[in-house]
Amino acid sequence: MMIRIYERDAYVFEFEGTVTSVDDDWVSLNATAFYPGGGGQVSDRGTICGLDVTDVKAVDDVIMHCVPGHGMKVGDDVWCSVDWDKRYDLMMGHTAEHLLFGALKKEVPDIGIVKISISPENKYVIVDRDVGWAEIKRAQESVNRAINDNLCVVKSTMGRDDPDMDGIRARMERIDDDLVTVVEIGDADVAACSGIHVRETGEIGALIVDRKVSAGKDGYAIHFRIGIDAVSRSMDLANTCLQMIEIFGTKPEDAVKAAYNIKQDNDAKTVQLRCALSHAIDELVPEVVNGIDVYGSIFSINDRAVLTDAAERIKNSGSVAVLVSGTDVLSVIVSSGVREVDCSAVLKDAMTAAGGRGGGKKDFAQGGVPDASKADAVFNGIMSSVRASLKHQN
Ligand SMILES: [Zn+2]
CATH class of the missing domain: 3.10.310.40 (Diaminopimelate Epimerase; Chain A, domain 1)
Incomplete structure (x- = not known):
C-alpha cells in the first residue's frame, strides 16, 4: 500500500522512497509526498534523484511520477524533493479558497460552487451567479479577519451518514468513501475536503479578490490573490483608483458614483450620436x-x-x-x-x-x-x- 505522505503531513517536502513500478517515463514509489492534484489544485513538481518530475497523477490507488530520461529500476531507493515554494503557494491558495467561498456563502446563502482552480498563475472559484462588489468586499474582510486571527485548520473524519454532516459544506455526489474527511477552520468555515491545507490561517498572509469575470453558462469566476502577491496587487489597484479619483476630482467615497454618472452621460451621448448617424444615413x-x-x-x-x-x-x-x-x-x-x-x-x-x-x-x-x-x-x-x-x- 502506497503511503501518501502529504495526507499525514503536508509540510514534508524531502523524503526517501523505493521504486515499486516503472512504466516508460512513469515511476511509482512505496511512499510519496508529491500531491497528484485534485479539487482544482494542480499537481506538484520537483525532482527524484535530481531529475525533474514533469507530471504527477493518480492512477487508481497509485501515484505515478513522470521523470523523463530516468534509469530507475524497481527496488531502487531514491531521494525525492517536492518544489516547496510552488507547493506551499498551492496549499495556501487552496486553504484561502475554503475561507473565501465560505465567506461568500454567508453573504449569498444560495450560491453554489461550479469549479475551483488553484495554480501558481491563477487562483479562482467559479460560482453559479453574479456576486455584487459590496458582498465581495464583506467576504474579503471576513477572510482577512480569519487570516489575522490565525485560526487552526483541523482535519477529521466523519461517517457520510452522520447527522452532523448536514451542517457541513460538501459535494456528496463526488465522495465515494463511507468516511468523509472534514476540514474545519476555527469558527470561519467547515467543509468536506481531502486536499492539502496549511496548519494555520495566518500563513496565508492576506487575500484580495482582484477580478470578477463572466464564465459564460457556468456563472462568474472570482479571482483572488494571497500573501505578498495580494498586498502588491492591492497597492497597484489602490494607486490606479487614486489616479482615477484625481481625474474625477472627487473624494474617494464619491468616486464610484462619479464614474457611474460619467458612464450614464456617455451612454446617453452614444444614443444621441447613434440617432444622428441613422438620420444622416436616411437622408x-x-x-x-x-x-x-x-x-x-x-x-x-x-x-x-x-x-x-x-x-x-x-x-x-x-x-x-x-x-x-x-x-x-x-x-x-x-x-x-x-x-x-x-x-x-x-x-x-x-x-x-x-x-x-x-x-x-x-x-x-x-x-x-x-x-x-x-x-x-x-x-x-x-x-x-x-x-x-x-x-x-x-
Ligand atoms: Zn480543502
Whole structure:
C-alpha cells in the first residue's frame, strides 16, 4: 500500500522512497509526498534523484511520477524533493479558497460552487451567479479577519451518514468513501475536503479578490490573490483608483458614483450620436449609375452596428452602399445588392492604396485605415471603382 505522505503531513517536502513500478517515463514509489492534484489544485513538481518530475497523477490507488530520461529500476531507493515554494503557494491558495467561498456563502446563502482552480498563475472559484462588489468586499474582510486571527485548520473524519454532516459544506455526489474527511477552520468555515491545507490561517498572509469575470453558462469566476502577491496587487489597484479619483476630482467615497454618472452621460451621448448617424444615413441621396442606386458618404460618427445595419438594408434593396466613417481611424463598409459590384475586390484595391486592411465577400466587405486624413481618397477611390463596375455591366 502506497503511503501518501502529504495526507499525514503536508509540510514534508524531502523524503526517501523505493521504486515499486516503472512504466516508460512513469515511476511509482512505496511512499510519496508529491500531491497528484485534485479539487482544482494542480499537481506538484520537483525532482527524484535530481531529475525533474514533469507530471504527477493518480492512477487508481497509485501515484505515478513522470521523470523523463530516468534509469530507475524497481527496488531502487531514491531521494525525492517536492518544489516547496510552488507547493506551499498551492496549499495556501487552496486553504484561502475554503475561507473565501465560505465567506461568500454567508453573504449569498444560495450560491453554489461550479469549479475551483488553484495554480501558481491563477487562483479562482467559479460560482453559479453574479456576486455584487459590496458582498465581495464583506467576504474579503471576513477572510482577512480569519487570516489575522490565525485560526487552526483541523482535519477529521466523519461517517457520510452522520447527522452532523448536514451542517457541513460538501459535494456528496463526488465522495465515494463511507468516511468523509472534514476540514474545519476555527469558527470561519467547515467543509468536506481531502486536499492539502496549511496548519494555520495566518500563513496565508492576506487575500484580495482582484477580478470578477463572466464564465459564460457556468456563472462568474472570482479571482483572488494571497500573501505578498495580494498586498502588491492591492497597492497597484489602490494607486490606479487614486489616479482615477484625481481625474474625477472627487473624494474617494464619491468616486464610484462619479464614474457611474460619467458612464450614464456617455451612454446617453452614444444614443444621441447613434440617432444622428441613422438620420444622416436616411437622408442620403443616391447617385444613380446605370440605373443602380449608389448610396455613399463620409461620416464623422463611427458606430459599427448602425453602419452595418444600413449597409445590409441598402444591399437587400438591390442597391450599393459605400460608407466611410471615423475621426481617428477610418472604418470602411461596402455592400452591394447587384452582382456587377464585387465589394471584396473594390475594398481590396482601396485598402492597398491607403495602407489599410480588410476583406469580406462579393456582397459585403469591410476594412480599416489607420490614417483618417485619407477619408476623401478612400471614399473617392471606392466610388470610382463602383461606377466603373456598374458602367461596364451588360
Ligand atoms: Zn480543502
